[in-house]
Amino acid sequence: MLPNWFNKWNSDNPANIYGPAIAVGVVGAAVLVAAWLVSADKSSAVDSLQTGPRGTGMSVPEFKSELAARDPGIEGYMAMRSDPVVPQGGEELADDARENVPPGLEGLTVENYDRLLAAMQQWTGIPDLFEDMDSYQTSVGYTMIAMTQNLNENWDAHVNANAEVGVTCYTCHRGQPVPTDVWFNISPVNERVEGWGAVQNRVTPLSSYTSLPSDALQTYLVDGDSIKVHDLESRVEGVPGVDGYPGIQHTERTYAFMNYISNSLGVNCVFCHNSRAFYDGAQVTPQWATELLGIQMVQELNNDYLIPLEGLLPEHRLGPKYGDAPKAACRTCHKGYQKPLQGTNVIQDWPELATTSGEPDYGQ
Secondary structure, rough: OHHHHHHHHHHHHHOEEEEEHHHHHHHHHHHHHHHHHHOOOOOOOEEEEEEOOOOOOOOOEEEHHHHOOOOHHHHHHHHHHOOOOOOOOOOOOOHHHOOOOOOOOOEEEHHHHHHHHHHHHHHOOOOOOOOOOOOHHHHHHHHHHHHHHHHHHHHHHHHOOOOOOOOHHHHHHHHHHOOOEEEEEOOOOOOOOOOHHHHHHHHHEHOOOOOOOOOOOHHHHOOOOOOOOOOOOOOOOOOOOOOOOOOOOHHHHHHHHHHHHHHHOOHHHHHHOOOOOOHHHHHHHHHHHHHHHHHHHHHHHHHHHHHHHHOOHHHHOOOOOOOOOEOOHHHHHHHOOOEEEEEEOOOOOOOHHHOOOOOOOOOO
16 A cells, blocks of 8 residues: 555656666567677687697697588599599509609509599699600609609608598699699899898788788708708807808798798697797697708709799799799698698598509509
8 A cells, every 4th residue: 555645646747667677678678699600600600729738828729610610622632533543453554554654653553543644634734745755844743743642651750640541632733733822932022122121021921911021932942951940148249140150130031931931830839839938849740840851842842843843934934033943832732721722631542643553553
């Protein structure tokens, strides 16, 4: 029971109790819907690859949606694959039945040679590959076969570090005569100055579109210089880069190279390094050793196989500044993925490219 005066006051001053209630209800419903959308949305879900000891932050996060997305190159490869024909003995050999058989493939049976030749023509986008002995593409192709066999046989610790996957011409070429992500020497990029200033402070593709030094790939993947950052002591006598220890310029060049590797594999620094001690080789991840082998592998690939092609290639295939041969680096194979073709086993279909012995293992 309420007093009369209160009832009269309420009657004379009616209040809209429904408006606030509706507003509160709408806001509450919006919050619930937003919370549901966030929890249901899988595009922002993240998976993490642990690369070092727990609690050190050594992990590589990636969106699950990106991990689930297949490298488009895989579909192209699968459309070209075929099963090898296991020799039973007595088959006709390619060197006896075919012309212009590349070195290293002479002992293949005709069936396996024909299927491999057709595949290489598709992989490289050169439909008449090896048909014209006077074509520079034939000579280059001979070198490429030897290079691929060498990579599979002698660099197994890098190529097959996690599982047997191997490489073929398609790993880099993807249906094109010249693979994407090859590079040419472009330094100096600033010809108005000398020394360190001449190779930096200009945004270039070789420095991952930063102003860091543009000669990192040449320095580390051709010249074979050791990777340096800085001296651990805060004060060292002498001149950096001159008196036996690296200076800030070496650090910048190293950052340019590390940035390139990171973008090439789609990973961050702690994929290989312990962030609390980048300099300490005793605290790195297993991937560090795999990458170190990869650097040495690319040095050999460039110096022993690709650079010597300079005299064979036509002018339009050479570098725009120095007329140098196209060279390889991490991204030439990886294309932005931790593993080329996301770890697809390509060599199981093409054991002819897995050995330099001329005797492929068909798993008999």
